[in-house]
Amino acid sequence: MPLLEGADSQALRQAAALLAAGELVAFPTETVYGLGARADDDAAVAKIFAAKGRPSDHPLIVHVSEASEAPAFTSAADMPLARRLMDAFWPGPLTLILPRREGMAAAAAGGQDSIGLRCPAHPVAHALLQAAARLGVHGVAAPSANRFGRISPTTAAHVQGEFGDALAVLDGGACAVGIESAIVDLTRGAPVLLRPGVLTPAQIEAACGEPLRAPDAQAPRASGTLEAHYAPRAPLRLLDAEALRQALAGAPEPGMALGLYSRSVAAPAGVLHRRMPEDARAAAFELFAVLRDLDALGVAQIWVEQPPPAPEWDGVRDRLRRAAAAA
Numbered sequence: 001m002p003l004l005e006g007a008d009s010q011a012l013r014q015a016a017a018l019l020a021a022g023e024l025v026a027f028p029t030e031t032v033y034g035l036g037a038r039a040d041d042d043a044a045v046a047k048i049f050a051a052k053g054r055p056s057d058h059p060l061i062v063h064v065s066e067a068s069e070a071p072a073f074t075s076a077a078d079m080p081l082a083r084r085l086m087d088a089f090w091p092g093p094l095t096l097i098l099p100r101r102e103g104m105a106a107a108a109a110g111g112q113d114s115i116g117l118r119c120p121a122h123p124v125a126h127a128l129l130q131a132a133a134r135l136g137v138h139g140v141a142a143p144s145a146n147r148f149g150r151i152s153p154t155t156a157a158h159v160q161g162e163f164g165d166a167l168a169v170l171d172g173g174a175c176a177v178g179i180e181s182a183i184v185d186l187t188r189g190a191p192v193l194l195r196p197g198v199l200t201p202a203q204i205e206a207a208c209g210e211p212l213r214a215p216d217a218q219a220p221r222a223s224g225t226l227e228a229h230y231a232p233r234a235p236l237r238l239l240d241a242e243a244l245r246q247a248l249a250g251a252p253e254p255g256m257a258l259g260l261y262s263r264s265v266a267a268p269a270g271v272l273h274r275r276m277p278e279d280a281r282a283a284a285f286e287l288f289a290v291l292r293d294l295d296a297l298g299v300a301q302i303w304v305e306q307p308p309p310a311p312e313w314d315g316v317r318d319r320l321r322r323a324a325a326a327a
Helices: 009-020 042-052 067-072 080-089 123-134 156-163 201-208 241-249 280-296 311-325
Strands: 025-028 033-038 061-063 094-099 114-118 168-171 182-185 192-195 236-239 258-262 272-275 301-305
Touching: 009 025, 009 033, 009 123, 009 168, 025 123, 025 156, 033 042, 033 156, 067 080, 080 094, 080 201, 156 168, 156 280, 201 311, 236 241, 236 311, 241 258, 241 301, 258 280, 272 280, 280 301, 280 311
Parallel strands: 025 168, 061 114, 094 182, 236 301, 258 272, 258 301
Antiparallel strands: 025 033, 094 114, 182 192
């Protein structure tokens, strides 16, 4: 199937009809492209797990067009803490883990009694979710539109490269954020940050009115929190600047198959090199696209300089750490 133009109302209606019929549709959000199915249909959701090769107990995030649709999936949509965070960041790159309404979206939740909900900010995602809601689809389960554990897609071409032409893909251009949403668990009486994103802990805490806690063994399973994830085909090594300089000093002769993604380290002759932006949001925007580019060039290794320790870099650092763990 050719790409569907996200700005075309007929294409949006076609994509919404596919979702209503229990089929898969890939669509853009401001974070990454998602692989969507109607969340209230366990058979449709099972197609996501099959297409991605994703374990069925690894939960998905349910996307809604507005906060008023959250009560279809949770009885806690009006809890004060959830309401403060929705008001502050929805639509936007924040997922909330809330108690799941009994009998709803069990497959999307990976069998857990909690559910991840998000309202995306991308205009194409919003238009698709609204069109689907008019057909009785009030939430779309959608993990990133890539094979399980691999680099998330930030363009429609990335999605087609993963799944081919059989999948319906709405093209909404390059994703503005570039890494997945932050995830905050609200099921245990205090907010717990399960996955960082471009929103800093300080921003989330300001909206919460209380500190974020770190996850522990009791935390629910959440999307994108496996120790090894977001991995390119080439093994990725994450090194601080000095370790990177030393590793490059002992590297093979020019022509070696190595991709380098660094903020401050010069690349020797013959080494493929990309400069990491100094700004954390700019680095998040291009991170997955750079890793995909290096993979496409056939490098045998990817060496990446450790991002700065500042909180605004937490999301980028988290994705790189998990990508390196898969090596």
